Amino acid sequence: xxxxxxQSHxxQSHxxRIQDQETANAPARRATLATVAxxxxxxxxxxxxxxxxxxxxxxxxxSAATAEHIRQVAREVGYVPNxxxxxxxxxxxxxxxxxxxxxxxxxxATIYEGIERAAAGYGFQTLVTNSWDDPVTRRECVDxxxxxxxxxxxxxxxPVDGGSLDVLTEHGLPFVLVNRRAADHPAITCDDYAxxxxxxxxxxxxxxxxxAVLAGLPYASNALERTQGFLDVYREAGHRIPRGRxxxxxxxxxxxxMGAERLLRARSTPTAIxxxxxxxxxxxxxxxxxxxxxxxRELSVVGFNDIPLAAELTVPLTSVRSPMQxxxxxxxxxxxxxxxxxxxxxxxxxxxxxxxxxSAPR
Amino acid sequence: xxxxxxQSHxxQSHxxRIQDQETANAPARRATLATVAxxxxxxxxxxxxxxxxxxxxxxxxxSAATAEHIRQVAREVGYVPNxxxxxxxxxxxxxxxxxxxxxxxxxxATIYEGIERAAAGYGFQTLVTNSWDDPVTRRECVDxxxxxxxxxxxxxxxPVDGGSLDVLTEHGLPFVLVNRRAADHPAITCDDYAxxxxxxxxxxxxxxxxxAVLAGLPYASNALERTQGFLDVYREAGHRIPRGRxxxxxxxxxxxxMGAERLLRARSTPTAIxxxxxxxxxxxxxxxxxxxxxxxRELSVVGFNDIPLAAELTVPLTSVRSPMQxxxxxxxxxxxxxxxxxxxxxxxxxxxxxxxxxSAPR
DNA sequence: TTGTAGGCGTTATCAA
DNA sequence: TTGATAACGCCTACAA
Numbered sequence: 001x002x003x004x005x006x007q008s009h010x011x012q013s014h015x016x017r018i019q020d021q022e023t024a025n026a027p028a029r030r031a032t033l034a035t036v037a038x039x040x041x042x043x044x045x046x047x048x049x050x051x052x053x054x055x056x057x058x059x060x061x062x063s064a065a066t067a068e069h070i071r072q073v074a075r076e077v078g079y080v081p082n083x084x085x086x087x088x089x090x091x092x093x094x095x096x097x098x099x100x101x102x103x104x105x106x107x108x109a110t111i112y113e114g115i116e117r118a119a120a121g122y123g124f125q126t127l128v129t130n131s132w133d134d135p136v137t138r139r140e141c142v143d144x145x146x147x148x149x150x151x152x153x154x155x156x157x158x159p160v161d162g163g164s165l166d167v168l169t170e171h172g173l174p175f176v177l178v179n180r181r182a183a184d185h186p187a188i189t190c191d192d193y194a195x196x197x198x199x200x201x202x203x204x205x206x207x208x209x210x211x212a213v214l215a216g217l218p219y220a221s222n223a224l225e226r227t228q229g230f231l232d233v234y235r236e237a238g239h240r241i242p243r244g245r246x247x248x249x250x251x252x253x254x255x256x257x258m259g260a261e262r263l264l265r266a267r268s269t270p271t272a273i274x275x276x277x278x279x280x281x282x283x284x285x286x287x288x289x290x291x292x293x294x295x296x297r298e299l300s301v302v303g304f305n306d307i308p309l310a311a312e313l314t315v316p317l318t319s320v321r322s323p324m325q326x327x328x329x330x331x332x333x334x335x336x337x338x339x340x341x342x343x344x345x346x347x348x349x350x351x352x353x354x355x356x357x358x359s360a361p362r
Numbered sequence: 363x364x365x366x367x368x369q370s371h372x373x374q375s376h377x378x379r380i381q382d383q384e385t386a387n388a389p390a391r392r393a394t395l396a397t398v399a400x401x402x403x404x405x406x407x408x409x410x411x412x413x414x415x416x417x418x419x420x421x422x423x424x425s426a427a428t429a430e431h432i433r434q435v436a437r438e439v440g441y442v443p444n445x446x447x448x449x450x451x452x453x454x455x456x457x458x459x460x461x462x463x464x465x466x467x468x469x470x471a472t473i474y475e476g477i478e479r480a481a482a483g484y485g486f487q488t489l490v491t492n493s494w495d496d497p498v499t500r501r502e503c504v505d506x507x508x509x510x511x512x513x514x515x516x517x518x519x520x521p522v523d524g525g526s527l528d529v530l531t532e533h534g535l536p537f538v539l540v541n542r543r544a545a546d547h548p549a550i551t552c553d554d555y556a557x558x559x560x561x562x563x564x565x566x567x568x569x570x571x572x573x574a575v576l577a578g579l580p581y582a583s584n585a586l587e588r589t590q591g592f593l594d595v596y597r598e599a600g601h602r603i604p605r606g607r608x609x610x611x612x613x614x615x616x617x618x619x620m621g622a623e624r625l626l627r628a629r630s631t632p633t634a635i636x637x638x639x640x641x642x643x644x645x646x647x648x649x650x651x652x653x654x655x656x657x658x659r660e661l662s663v664v665g666f667n668d669i670p671l672a673a674e675l676t677v678p679l680t681s682v683r684s685p686m687q688x689x690x691x692x693x694x695x696x697x698x699x700x701x702x703x704x705x706x707x708x709x710x711x712x713x714x715x716x717x718x719x720x721s722a723p724r
Numbered sequence: 725t726t727g728t729a730g731g732c733g734t735t736a737t738c739a740a
Numbered sequence: 741t742t743g744a745t746a747a748c749g750c751c752t753a754c755a756a
Contacts, residue, residue, distance in 0.1 A: 089747080109467075394749055410749095410750065449732090450731095
């Protein structure tokens with residue numbers, strides 16, 4: 001990769017370097033409850049109640065003066081609670097495991113932002129792993145998260161067959177799927193089937209009879225359902241889309257480009273292309289540019305998710321907008337209910353079509 | 363937000379729901395070393411040595427048969443080591459804290475992917491938080507990570523003045539900066555100053571004398587240095603860029619769009635715009651489209667980072683490529699050396715200019 | 725090679 | 741309201 005195109009500059013003073021060494025060799029021991037107890041003259045248990053005690057509003061278990069004094073001392077010595085110890089004792093870590101296919105996908109990153117934000121609201125921290133959509137790595141991710149004792153998991157990369165979900169049910173660990181669904185596990189997703197239909201209806205209204213689909217990867221429910229919704233509308237309208245115009249692609253721009261190349265090489269080319277995600281759609285646009293085909297005028301393109309970039313393209317991209325942030329947030333709320341023992345249901349969030357210049361009447 | 367445009371479908375069977383409730387109410391206790399010990403007939407310490415023992419290659423501390431038996435039992439009961447307990451005992455969590463401004467920024471997400479990948483290679487897991495570039499949130503992020511006992515931190519959002527770094531040095535916690543530098547803390551970044559110069563040299567060669575800069579936010583070293591490099595080249599060439607043509611912007615497309623609007627409203631407009639990151643540059647392209655200005659032909663645009671999308675745009679974006687993945691990976695390697703007590707230096711990774719159609723001779 | 729014991733920092737329970 | 745104590749699961753020095 002780029003690993004050889006690098007320079008190293010020594011930008012630290014000698015003292016700095018020495019200090020680094022010392023800190024590494026003598027890692028400062030953090031102040032503990034015992035430290036605070038000794039300094040404040042109270043017993044550890046009292047200090048614990050004041051500093052980390054279960055925050056039941058009405059019930060105080062130390063006099064105001066005592067509490068204030070203890071808090072003061074804690075602040076002075078820079079006391080930070082040790083989550084490991086607390087977790088060991090309480091049997092819960094307040095950690096949420098998150099498995100995503102890959103973070104550099106804007107859609108997944110945005111869902112993740114929703115998750116993080118909502119989780120913070122419940123006092124939960126997230127532990128994230130990238131599975132790269134690889135079964136083996138996925139399994140390792142789950143194991144790592146388990147061993148770190150996450151209280152629950154949010155899985156954003158489940159293949160339709162469920163993948164490694166049995167491990168979780170075995171362990172009795174609560175989990176929620178996002179972005180993709182699998183079996184009847186609780187999942188928070190966009191209503192992908194409806195979204196696929198919207199895209200098709202839009203293109204049909206514009207008069208496109210010969211449409212093609214960049215269908216993504218076949219183990220992702222969202223890709224499958226978007227594709228299915230799209231195909232169904234065309235079939236219902238009597239314009240069945242032949243197999244050759246349905247192309248499997250990866251979800252990145254490179255995938256979209258390759259898929260489009262393939263479609264354009266065929267004998268009869270489509271007048272419209274529906275890509276199941278925006279990154280692929282942008283790859284299509286790149287390919288069209290190379291072939292000097294003007295998007296919108298000569299060939300319509302529709303994407304999915306409506307990432308912020310879509311609106312800014314030179315030919316703005318028509319896209320089915322999915323509420324990515326909300327999917328993330330909602331998944332946390334659902335998970336909290338699940339952890340609380342409440343029954344939960346899967347949720348489908350409604351998408352909306354945003355028509356722009358990349359799709360136009362035939 | 364979108365929170366009301368949602369539908370709920372009950373997609374679970376009755377049985378499923380009941381099962382959920384049960385698992386929530388009676389969270390299955392994980393198998394521990396003791397469990398395995400009892401079942402295998404060996405003592406906990408032996409089991410521990412076999413399963414989680416320090417992996418010194420040559421030194422085995424159990425007979426092959428014993429080890430195999432123990433491992434077998436462990437597999438059967440689904441033993442997963444309790445990282446909390448191990449951490450408490452060992453005083454190290456094998457957790458790496460990562461603070462980023464925001465994950466939905468492709469650049470940061472890509473750096474993060476590099477971090478995760480390299481960390482996994484060392485057996486470390488990452489704990490990520492978004493600081494949203496807000497000082498208060500940033501401080502909270504650091505505290506949360508500290509309380510979760512991370513062994514070290516990677517900070518991707520440090521303001522030039524260092525921000526909350528003093529807390530870390532106080533705690534003696536090893537850390538490395540990525541993406542942005544601050545004071546003389548060890549940092550792995552792109553050579554932003556050089557990159558800024560490259561952009562300027564490119565535009566000057568094309569004959570652009572009236573250039574403008576979308577300078578990003580003033581507390582980010584990368585934005586500052588890219589801008590400075592750019593300005594220096596123009597100054598050295600005798601074409602000083604006036605204050606009015608240097609616009610502060612956020613790092614997203616919206617920021618780029620607003621910045622460009624402002625530049626185009628001025629009396630004398632630039633013939634070229636350098637945006638300190640690609641997202642902003644794409645915002646510029648969107649703005650130009652609205653004003654029916656053709657990028658490249660009428661006004662040149664140069665971005666920074668060369669995210670994968672840049673090459674696929676209808677008018678491909680000229681950009682200074684930074685080795686994002688490598689920055690992430692390198693930061694972990696550096697951190698490991700730091701934790702090992704070795705002296706470390708900051709590293710500047712060299713960028714390269716990728717010229718495309720968005721910049722053309724004047 | 726295997727067993728024993730003690731403690732990492734916190735919290736829940738019980739007693740004062 | 742406060743104090744004492746035990747235990748969460750694991751690791752490691754030491755003894756056998």
